[in-house]
Amino acid sequence: MSDSRELSAELAADAASDASETSAAPAFDTAVLKFNADGLIPAVVQDVESLQVLMLGWMDAEAVRRSATSGRATYWSRSRQEYWRKGDTSGHIQEVVAMHYDCDADTILLTVKQTGAACHTGSRSCFDDRVIPVTTQAQETQAGEK
Amino acid sequence: MSDSRELSAELAADAASDASETSAAPAFDTAVLKFNADGLIPAVVQDVESLQVLMLGWMDAEAVRRSATSGRATYWSRSRQEYWRKGDTSGHIQEVVAMHYDCDADTILLTVKQTGAACHTGSRSCFDDRVIPVTTQAQETQAGEK
Numbered sequence A, B: 001m002s003d004s005r006e007l008s009a010e011l012a013a014d015a016a017s018d019a020s021e022t023s024a025a026p027a028f029d030t031a032v033l034k035f036n037a038d039g040l041i042p043a044v045v046q047d048v049e050s051l052q053v054l055m056l057g058w059m060d061a062e063a064v065r066r067s068a069t070s071g072r073a074t075y076w077s078r079s080r081q082e083y084w085r086k087g088d089t090s091g092h093i094q095e096v097v098a099m100h101y102d103c104d105a106d107t108i109l110l111t112v113k114q115t116g117a118a119c120h121t122g123s124r125s126c127f128d129d130r131v132i133p134v135t136t137q138a139q140e141t142q143a144g145e146k
Helices: A003-021 A061-070 A137-144 B002-021 B061-070 B137-145
Strands: A041-047 A053-059 A074-077 A082-085 A094-101 A108-114 B041-047 B053-059 B074-077 B082-085 B094-101 B108-114
Touching (some): A041 B053, A053 A061, A053 A108, A053 B041, A061 A082, A061 A094, B053 B061, B053 B074, B053 B108, B061 B082, B061 B094
Parallel strands (some): A041 A108
Antiparallel strands (some): A041 A053, A094 A108, B041 B053, B074 B082
8 A cells, every 4th residue: 555545545535525515526536546458447346235246347447437427337348349338228227326446446346226137148147147166175074974 | 234134145055055965076167267368357256244345356267276176265466476365364364155257257256254354454345445436417416405
């Protein structure tokens, strides 16, 4: 944690505080965030009601800005190379409730109110049903005790 | 918060059910997963009890295998260029409860039992306190009504 990062966090907190006092859009400098070589940052998307992790999307600085100011989650589609405002085609929109970034400033956590399915397959979450089997020693012992 | 508690219970039940079916390590071919140009895949880490998103780590195929078979969350440290078994230094271990991958097979969701703080700053989650201010039309209207 460099001093500059702490300062950045303080500035962000100040901005959040300012936002509650005024109706004007609060300033957030996306330069605080660390984007990868493609200019993108991963955004973890969590359902505000169930707390289920719905998906992971990618954002460039403009997608961060649009998500924070439009109220609608907006990503950068790496496959289509264009902005993708979630739900414009499917109707399964995501209303942005809150946005946080992590200690390294290289990941965003997006809290959303999800309409319908988050996944293009029709599942509520993109992580439904795709299991990597986990075998811990404790589980092996338990099974061995039968 | 009954929804989140139910989801938590379901995750735990799923994990227990998976474990009770066999004592042998189940085979999972990591070739199913899509790793990036650096051979890495992002892993979203969620607390099995609170459902809080704790952090995002990166795994190569070997880290996926170690996490799935050792019971301890293991990542690839991009800064140190070495495997990083969470908690070996801090004591803040993550016991792997379940692992899922998403519809594009390019993101992992790791469900863990977290000991202590997940974040190196001492915070429970890496996303604590770092806010990107969100201004939705609804909020603007609300502020305007004051």
